[in-house]
Amino acid sequence: MTLTVNAVEIENLTKTFISIRRRAIVIPVEKKRVEALKGISLDIPHGKVFGLLGPNGAGKTTLVKCLATLVLPTSGTARINGYDILQESTHARASMGVCQGNERSIYWKLSARENMIFFAKLYRMPHNEAKERADELLGRMELLEKADEKAEKLSHGMRMKIVFARALIHDPPVLLFDEPTQGLDPTFATDLRKYIREKLSDKTILLTTHYMHEADLLCDKIALINEGEIKSFDTPKALKKAVRDYDSLHIRVEGKPDIETIKKMDSVMSAAISSKDGHAEIVATSHDGYELAHRLLNHLHELPGVRVEHFEVKEPTLDDVFLQLTGRRIED
Amino acid sequence: MTIADTISEETPRAGSLYLDSFKPRLMDWTAARVFAAKNLRIAMRYPANFIIWGVMPLLWLAPYMLMMTALGGPGTSTSFTEISGFDNFVKFAIIGWFVFQYVEASIWSVGNSFRHEQFSGTLEPLFVTPVPRISILIGAALSDTVQTSISAIVLLTTASFLFGVSYALTAIAPIIVLLLMMILALYGFGFMVAGMILVFKDPSVLTQFVGTALFTVSPVNYPLQALPIQARYVAYLVPSTIAIIIIRELAITGVFEIGQFLSAAAGLGTTILFFWLVGIASFRYAERWTKNRGSMGGF
Amino acid sequence: MSDDKDSIFQKMWKREGFMAELRAINAIAIKQWKVEFSYPLSVLWFIVMPFLWFIPMLIAGQAVVGGSESAVLGELVGTTDWLSYIAIGTAFTGLAMSMFWGTGMSFRREQSVGTLETLMTTPMKRSTLVWGSMMHNLQHGGLGVILQLVAAVLFFGVTINAWGILPALAVVALSILALQGIVFALTCVVLLAKQGWMIIEFISSALMLVAPMAYPIAVLHPMLQYVSVASPLTWTVESFRGFLMYGFAAPGIVTAIVALLILDVVYIVVGILMFRYTERYVRRKGALSQF
Numbered sequence: 001m002t003l004t005v006n007a008v009e010i011e012n013l014t015k016t017f018i019s020i021r022r023r024a025i026v027i028p029v030e031k032k033r034v035e036a037l038k039g040i041s042l043d044i045p046h047g048k049v050f051g052l053l054g055p056n057g058a059g060k061t062t063l064v065k066c067l068a069t070l071v072l073p074t075s076g077t078a079r080i081n082g083y084d085i086l087q088e089s090t091h092a093r094a095s096m097g098v099c100q101g102n103e104r105s106i107y108w109k110l111s112a113r114e115n116m117i118f119f120a121k122l123y124r125m126p127h128n129e130a131k132e133r134a135d136e137l138l139g140r141m142e143l144l145e146k147a148d149e150k151a152e153k154l155s156h157g158m159r160m161k162i163v164f165a166r167a168l169i170h171d172p173p174v175l176l177f178d179e180p181t182q183g184l185d186p187t188f189a190t191d192l193r194k195y196i197r198e199k200l201s202d203k204t205i206l207l208t209t210h211y212m213h214e215a216d217l218l219c220d221k222i223a224l225i226n227e228g229e230i231k232s233f234d235t236p237k238a239l240k241k242a243v244r245d246y247d248s249l250h251i252r253v254e255g256k257p258d259i260e261t262i263k264k265m266d267s268v269m270s271a272a273i274s275s276k277d278g279h280a281e282i283v284a285t286s287h288d289g290y291e292l293a294h295r296l297l298n299h300l301h302e303l304p305g306v307r308v309e310h311f312e313v314k315e316p317t318l319d320d321v322f323l324q325l326t327g328r329r330i331e332d
Numbered sequence: 333m334t335i336a337d338t339i340s341e342e343t344p345r346a347g348s349l350y351l352d353s354f355k356p357r358l359m360d361w362t363a364a365r366v367f368a369a370k371n372l373r374i375a376m377r378y379p380a381n382f383i384i385w386g387v388m389p390l391l392w393l394a395p396y397m398l399m400m401t402a403l404g405g406p407g408t409s410t411s412f413t414e415i416s417g418f419d420n421f422v423k424f425a426i427i428g429w430f431v432f433q434y435v436e437a438s439i440w441s442v443g444n445s446f447r448h449e450q451f452s453g454t455l456e457p458l459f460v461t462p463v464p465r466i467s468i469l470i471g472a473a474l475s476d477t478v479q480t481s482i483s484a485i486v487l488l489t490t491a492s493f494l495f496g497v498s499y500a501l502t503a504i505a506p507i508i509v510l511l512l513m514m515i516l517a518l519y520g521f522g523f524m525v526a527g528m529i530l531v532f533k534d535p536s537v538l539t540q541f542v543g544t545a546l547f548t549v550s551p552v553n554y555p556l557q558a559l560p561i562q563a564r565y566v567a568y569l570v571p572s573t574i575a576i577i578i579i580r581e582l583a584i585t586g587v588f589e590i591g592q593f594l595s596a597a598a599g600l601g602t603t604i605l606f607f608w609l610v611g612i613a614s615f616r617y618a619e620r621w622t623k624n625r626g627s628m629g630g631f
Numbered sequence: 632m633s634d635d636k637d638s639i640f641q642k643m644w645k646r647e648g649f650m651a652e653l654r655a656i657n658a659i660a661i662k663q664w665k666v667e668f669s670y671p672l673s674v675l676w677f678i679v680m681p682f683l684w685f686i687p688m689l690i691a692g693q694a695v696v697g698g699s700e701s702a703v704l705g706e707l708v709g710t711t712d713w714l715s716y717i718a719i720g721t722a723f724t725g726l727a728m729s730m731f732w733g734t735g736m737s738f739r740r741e742q743s744v745g746t747l748e749t750l751m752t753t754p755m756k757r758s759t760l761v762w763g764s765m766m767h768n769l770q771h772g773g774l775g776v777i778l779q780l781v782a783a784v785l786f787f788g789v790t791i792n793a794w795g796i797l798p799a800l801a802v803v804a805l806s807i808l809a810l811q812g813i814v815f816a817l818t819c820v821v822l823l824a825k826q827g828w829m830i831i832e833f834i835s836s837a838l839m840l841v842a843p844m845a846y847p848i849a850v851l852h853p854m855l856q857y858v859s860v861a862s863p864l865t866w867t868v869e870s871f872r873g874f875l876m877y878g879f880a881a882p883g884i885v886t887a888i889v890a891l892l893i894l895d896v897v898y899i900v901v902g903i904l905m906f907r908y909t910e911r912y913v914r915r916k917g918a919l920s921q922f
Contacts, residue, residue, distance in 0.1 A: 017916070068752045072914040094643065094754035104745030109669040110662065121658035122753040124643045124651040133639065150669070166749070171639040391836035395845060396691055402846035403704050403713050404695030411697025421695060537676040544683040553687065554694040 007174050007204035008044040008067070012076035013037055015062050015228075036062040038228040039076065044204055044221075046173070049196070051219030051236075052208040053318060055330050059228040060208035064178045067206070068098045080174050094123075097167035101179035103159040105166075108152035112143055112162050115151060116169060123170035137165040140199070157188040164192065168200075175200065177207045181214060193218055210330050212318040224322050231325040239321045247289025247313050248320040251282045251296065255306035265299070267292055272329050279309070285324055289313035363463040367471025368478075371445060375479055385479070386486025393429050393491060396553050397422055416555035418584060423497040426488065427583045428552035428576055431511070433484035434477075435550065435572045438518035439525055439543045441476035446526050465619060466612060469526060473519045500586025506593050507582050510575050513600040517571035520607030527611075527618030551576055571603040643754075652762075655755040659763025660770060663737060667771075680775060682782055685721055688845055689787070692717060708847045709882065715790065718783035719872045720844040722776045726803070727810070727842070727864060729772030731835035734764040734814045735821040739828065742821075757910050758903065761818055765811055773803070780875075795874035795881070802870045805891055809863030812898025813838070819909035842868050863898060866891040 015037040036059045044050045052060045065071040067078055069089045078085045081095035106115045116134030117127070125133060138147050141161040151159055160180075167175060177196075181189040196205065196218055209215050215222050216236045223233040232239060246269055259273040262284060271284040286292040290313055300306050314320075322330050400421055404412060408419050418424045449458060458468060492498060525542065532538055549559065549567040556564050556577070567573045578596040582588065667673050692701075692713055705711035738760075741747040750760055783789040817834065821827035841851060841859035848859045859865045866887045873881030 065748075068748075070748055070751055070914060072911060074915075090754050090756065093752055094647075096752075098749070098752040100748065102745050105749040107662065107666060107746060108744070109666045114662075114665060118658050118662045119749075119753065122655045122750070122755050124646040124654060124754070126654070129642075170643050173640065388832060388836065391833070391840050394840055396688070398840075398850050399688060399717065399845040400691055400695045402707060402850045403692050403701045405703045409695040409697070412695045414697070415694060532671075537670065537673045540680075541676050541683070544680075544687075548683065548687045548690070553691045558690050558694040 005045070006043040006079075007046045007048075008042070008050075008078065008080055008206060010040055010042040010063075010067070010076075010078040013040045013063070013066060013073050013078055014075045015059075015066060015071065016074045036228050037066070037073070040225075040228075040230055041076075042223060042230065042233070044206060046204055047202055048220045049205045049207060049218050051215035051222040052206065052225055053210065053212065053215045053222050053322065053330060054208075054225035055210060055328055058225045060225060061178055062228075063225075064098075064100075064176050064206070064208055068096070068176055069093055094170070095172055096174040096176055097170065097172040098176045099164050099167035099178065099180055101160070101163075101177075101182040103156055103163060106151055106159065106162050108159075109150060111148045111150050112138055112154070112158075113147040115162055116166060119166050120169050125170075133169060137168055138162075140195075141165050156183070157185060160184060160188070173204060175203050175205045177205060179208055179210070181209070181211065189214075212330060216318055222318070224318075224325060226322070226326040226328060232321065236318065239318060240316050242321065246285045246287060246316060246320070246324065247292075248316055248323075249282075249284045249286065249289045249293055249296065250310075250312045250314060251284075251293075251300070251308060252310040253280050253282065253300060253306050253308050254278060255303070256280050257282070257300055257303050257306050262296065262299070265292075265295065270324050270327055272323055272327065274329065283320070283323060283329065285316075285320055360463050360467040363467040364471035364474065367468055368475040371472060371475035372478060375475070385483035386490065389429060389433060389483075389487050390491055390494070393425070393487075396425060397495065400425075400553070412554075415557040418555075420497065421553075422495045423499075423584060424555075424580065425553045426491045426495065426497060427499060427580045428550075429491070430484050430488040431514070431572060431576045431579055432547065432550060432552045433487060434480055434511070434515055434518060435546055435570070436543060437476050437480040438473075438515075438522040439539050439546070441472065441480070441522070444539075445472045445476070446529055465615065466523075469523050469615065470519065472526075473522055476522075477515055499583040502586040503582040503588040506588055507579050510579055510582075510593075510596060510600065513597060513604065514572050514575035517600060517604040517607050520604065520609070520611035521571055523611030523615045524607070527615035530615075530618045530622045546570055546572075549573075551580075571600070571607055574599045574603075647754075652755060652759045655753075655759050656763040656766050659760065660767035663733075663764065663767040664770075680725065682779065684724060685718065685779060685783075688717055688721060689714070692845075704847075707849050710876070712876075714787055715783075715876060716872070717845040718787060718789045719780070719791075719875050720868055722779040722783070723842075723864075723868050723871060724839065724844060725775030725779065726769070726772035727839065728835065729768045729775065730765065730810050730814055731817060731831060731838070733768030733771065734761055735817045735827060735831050737764050737767075738818055738821050758815075758906060761815060761906065762811075765807070765814060769807065776803075791875050792878040794878035795876070798879065799871050799874040802867060802874060802888070802891070805888070805895065806863055806867035808895040809891065809898040810867075812895075812900070812902030813863075815899075815902030815906040819905050822909055822913050838862055838864055841865065844868055860890075861894070863891060863894040866894065 014035070017034045017036055018031060040059075040063060042050075052063065054060055062071060066073045067080060067085060069085050069092060072086070077087075080092040083089075083091040083095060085092045107118070110118065113131075113134050116138060117130045120130035120133055121127070135144065135147070138144050141164070143158060143161055143165075146154060146158060151162060154162075164180065167177075180196075181192055184192070193214060196207075205218075207215070207218060219236060221234065222236055222239060224231045224239070232242075234242075255278070256275050257273070257280065259271055259282070262268060262273075262282065263271045267286045267288065269285040269287070271282065273280050273282050275281070282296075284292065284296065293311060293313055297308060297311065300308050319330050322328065400409075400412075401407070404421070407422055409421065412421045412424075413419045416424060525539065528538055549563050550570060550573060551567065556567055556573070559567065574596050578592065581592075696713060699714060700711040701713040702711060704713045704716060708716065710716060738747065741750065751757065780789075780791065784791060813834075817827075817831050820830045820834075824830060841848065841855050841862055842864040843859070848856050848865065851859060870881070870884055870887040870891065873884050873887065
């Protein structure tokens with residue numbers, strides 16, 4: 001094993017998807033280029049938990065798949081544990097555990113234990129050792145009692161536990177978690193986060209999520225990613241500090257006011273709106289939230305068909321940082 | 333009085349134009365047509381299918397012709413003529429394969445279409461619509477008949493051309509009538525298979541098993557006389573056997589005999605009745621079975 | 632990092648190499664058995680399939696020959712014992728089918744349920760996955776061959792030359808490389824084409840058609856005979872049957888084995904290159920999980 005300064009090093013990674021729509025078998029009709037990653041560079045030191053935070057379609061999953069050697073980058077490269085993902089992909093794969101938040105990534109027709117043993121063998125373990133390791137991890141996930149039941153008979157949460165444990169089977173130094181808590185019930189999500197924080201403290205973890213509190217809670221450093229680019233990269237504290245001078249104003253209204261007018265108002269740094277069922281939620285940032293609140297509420301009051309239901313001036317969150325940087329909200 | 337009673341007594345039912353005019357029906361032809369059209373539309377997205385399904389059976393038919401040629405000599409053998417009454421076994425077999433395409437389809441298609449819905453997750457939404465199941469089954473069967481007819485005709489044409497045989501068209505009308513009756517009988521059979529697929533999930537094994545067994549006892553490549561006596565009785569339980577025999581005779585000799593036709597039609601009529609009753613009953617049973625176990629969407 | 636934990640990762644690291652890939656191959660083969668046997672009907676099918684495919688051929692043969700000796704076949708291949716000829720020849724069908732279909736279909740299944748990506752993140756070689764699947768299909772199909780041969784001997788009075796059994800097994804082993812070349816190519820089709828199974832059906836049926844399982848290639852159209860000569864199945868079936876019918880005295884056995892050796896090299900090289908290229912292509916497109 002080569003010793004490197006950083007556990008994960010990403011160098012100017014780009015990925016462009018070109019999809020061709022065909023009308024007939026041979027004649028391509030329409031080329032569509034999607035730049036999923038636009039030159040990502042990142043270094044993650046050993047033993048750090050690193051978060052990638054961004055809305056759906058920002059490029060998080062593409063980045064993880066590139067690192068996991070499932071997708072070939074268009075240009076640039078990355079090193080996992082010192083191994084180049086293009087030149088030494090087998091070694092890179094041996095160095096990491098990948099957990100995609102997909103309960104279908106294990107065999108439903110096999111039991112929890114059979115799944116674990118099977119994958120352990122793909123990580124070169126002899127049968128007895130594989131069995132031991134499987135039981136050890138299933139024990140930690142409190143799944144030993146159900147170890148011999150087919151995965152199809154288990155609950156969603158239990159299957160996710162197997163998926164999660166599977167990523168740890170060879171005790172890799174680097175872990176890639178792609179939305180590990182997506183769709184989980186809150187109790188189990190909390191357990192999982194606790195496990196990551198307490199039991200995996202010696203690992204280097206790259207975690208993608210669109211839950212801000214999760215990133216805030218777990219990550220030493222966070223990169224905010226949008227449209228294939230890293231917009232900002234720092235500790236959660238520093239990121240929030242950068243927008244500490246601003247307040248964020250949350251207003252819920254009935255009706256749908258024009259957001260462009262609000263964006264043009266004095267002292268508005270950024271503003272976004274999301275509407276549903278005839279109600280809308282406006283988030284705006286400003287140096288002085290209370291002063292803006294006064295003017296904005298007056299403005300809304302004058303609009304026909306718009307009625308303010310609730311308003312609040314909040315301390316900045318990561319979502320506000322993201323909004324400030326990209327004009328989008330993460331959980332859109 | 334239970335809570336449920338109280339509620340149902342005091343709360344008026346929500347009504348709408350749709351609900352008020354809604355009456356449960358035994359058979360919903362519109363739904364069947366819509367479902368068939370949907371299946372055909374999906375099939376049209378893969379136009380290569382029609383050609384492939386016309387050509388593929390050629391690749392299965394050819395080995396039989398080649399083997400029979402290698403063992404008995406080209407085109408004809410005394411032994412074959414003795415037991416079948418026909419002198420050309422290639423001509424004998426090709427028309428048999430043509431008719432058997434419908435049998436094959438009745439086993440594969442309805443079941444596979446269910447399986448497909450099961451896989452893509454659309455089976456459960458389909459089953460919560462207020463449409464009688466039988467309409468969905470018939471819809472699936474109708475679209476399959478259209479597809480099978482196209483590929484069976486492609487097969488008949490290409491095989492006749494390649495092996496240099498031709499058939500008499502003088503008795504085409506009774507052929508079509510018998511073919512339609514057989515298809516109708518096979519629908520019932522297809523319902524039975526669809527039910528089995530709901531229960532057993534993995535259709536490839538089951539359908540292959542049933543398909544091969546039917547192929548073995550059906551007079552496709554060889555006449556019934558080539559079978560052991562017990563197997564001949566089984567063959568008559570298959571809805572297609574009478575049809576294959578009579579259609580073959582009509583296509584090869586071109587001679588139409590009213591008495592023979594009527595008795596074949598009566599025989600097919602009986603099988604239609606029998607297989608529809610058995611088919612629908614077993615599908616109903618299978619549906620209840622899966623509902624009890626809650627395993628309809630799973631695979 | 633605790634010592635104990637450290638060692639798991641370190642041990643894995645040190646185990647790199649052929650044995651590790653072999654272990655993975657074995658694990659994949661076993662896993663495939665377990666998945667298959669969770670569908671109860673597949674067990675039944677698996678036992679009766681070889682007979683069922685053979686029986687209609689037997690009846691058709693009986694219908695045209697009308698006895699146990701075929702003079703026409705005698706002229707073509709030198710033996711009038713048509714029953715042994717087709718029983719041993721078609722016994723290979725199950726194995727070939729299982730090889731051609733198994734890998735492509737298991738890739739398809741893994742792709743559509745979502746396990747393929749997970750497999751691809753493990754440190755085994757990408758081609759190991761195909762070899763593992765081959766191992767399973769070989770076991771599966773091999774059992775089928777044995778079952779059909781046993782049935783042929785017990786029920787249909789076919790005689791097998793005992794001296795030919797070991798060399799016949801060697802022929803099967805020899806054919807694996809070339810057949811695997813075809814399997815690699817078929818796997819590419821599955822990875823690339825939406826309805827890959829149709830193409831597999833077409834290619835495998837076409838290969839079966841030109842293989843001398845139930846008839847000698849002499850009855851084929853001359854153009855198809857050329858195709859047949861280039862197919863490893865042809866030489867495999869010829870020498871497999873040759874050994875089982877005549878033992879070492881089988882006619883033309885040397886030619887068949889040399890041809891098979893040459894085709895082995897050609898097919899496996901082409902197959903592996905195709906697989907490599909396709910696998911990279913698919914990853915470039917990011918389409919591993921799409922279907």
